[in-house]
Amino acid sequence: MKNVDRVVLYVIIAAGAATMIVPLLWMASTSLKASTDVFAMPPKWIPPTLHPENYVNAWQAVPFGRFYLNSLFVALTVTVGQVVSSALAAYAFARLEFPGRDKLFFAYLATMMIPGAVTMIPLFILLRELGWIDTYKALIIPGIFSAYGTFLLRQFFLTIPRDLEDAAKIDGCGHFRILCEVVLPLSKPALATLATFTFMGSWGSFLWPLVVTHSMDLKTLPVGLAAFQGQYGSDWTLLMAGSVMAIVPVIIVFVINQKHFVEGIKMSGFGGT
């Protein structure tokens, strides 16, 4: 590549990157301003005076700490539950011989097509009958069972050579031990991917938690943030402080876990083509 091309390319890429990052910087900048500086025209990019107490005020205005813990608890339980239940079912579909296996698997696949909007209302009614509305059960249990996770892991298990398992079988291992000691250790990339995606999905999930929780104590971070906006509709310094607080954990997870994001997206793409 010629040097001129290289420079032009850098300029284009950097300009695009700036449009990605500028709104986020504006969010951070607003969150640190005095409420009198927020509306200054022309806009002030660097806050004239720093007001980190906006974060304290936002944190105290609504139970943000509680929202964080709720989100964390729900996302972690859903993730663990989904990985375990999907791994068990995926093993059955990938390795066990039983009558009706392929028909059942097809039924799983078919339901992946059903929009969440279709199941949402009957599911809400079911949980209402069970008395689970406004409990952690409603936030967690329906999220644990995923046709998608089962599908993803089954496809991965099928790529593992059977020789290793045959050796284990000759040594007298049962299926459960083969799964735990042979298949799962070889499937770490797929498990990490499923876990990352489930966690992010649950962390950002909005409509379902909105529908099944009412009390402040049970709100997850996104729903709590929406309630916060409902109360402080135009208090932009506080709202942006709240938004920053919701984004920071995700960025941390992303930075630590970058590889799995990319791998996971590629896997989901190849699973579908």
Added chain:
Amino acid sequence: MSKRTRAIVVASAFLLPNLLGFLFFTLGPALTSLALAVTEWDLLTPPRFVGFANFGKLLGFSTEAGHWTPNDPFFWKYLGNTLFLMAGIPFSMFGSLLLAILLNQKLRGIVAFRAIYFLPSICPAVAICMLWRWLYQADVGLFNAGIQQVGQWFGQSWRGPGWLVDQHWAKPALMQMGFWSALGGSNMILYLAALQGIPRSCYEAAEIDGASACQRFFNITLPLVAPTTFFIGTMSIIAGFQGGFMAAFIMTRGGPNGATTTLEYYIYQNGFQWLRMGYASAVAWVLFALVLGFTILGWRYAAKRVTYA
């Protein structure tokens, strides 16, 4: 115990947790939804069987003096909104492909740039919606401040539109936000992976034949990433039909004048604001039929044409 029974017992042990959940929380509700769609139910009084009345109200027309009037004009309007917002999909996909080509170059620091472009797509959507509501404020938002500033440079007094409070600008505003947040996200990553799968020799051969960059794009890149385009297109259409709730809920409450209410938001309104469980289920099934119809059409007409062995 026979071998067959044994196989079933072992398999059930593995399948049972997932299968029970699947039956209770996916398949069961899906079938129940179909039953609900033929009832009228406000959760307070017992459900009442109404046959296909919900679908008649939803999809039917009445004729009076030669005029066709829809029984539920809102449904058609919101279907229109949903399709309007989906018109952003091709732009978004094309943008992601171009970006993937840019970020596929071997440049120092390119990995950091990829991360920056990826960032908006992983931020919790609620926070992104709140941020953009702030950017779009008519009097004090950053967009209109920018428009005003540029106007001043030219000695003009330009005023930006009302964005979210203007019924003509609200949908384009949401599309612009969607474009920004999805541009460098999973679609770009998929395109990047597809580009990296194209053998260098294809491009080298074309270069020897004197193909321009433009020709190489249209004759090599575009056909060879076609399977990815098909996959992303299908997924985007499926998601597009059932999307729009969050932005409507956080930013516009479906307004102004219903301009940003999508089918998903309409289902939520019917079900959880007006407690019309039957009607909401009927809308959901019409939505499902649309998704299914488009997916099947896509498979029929496009799937065959996108594989290049």
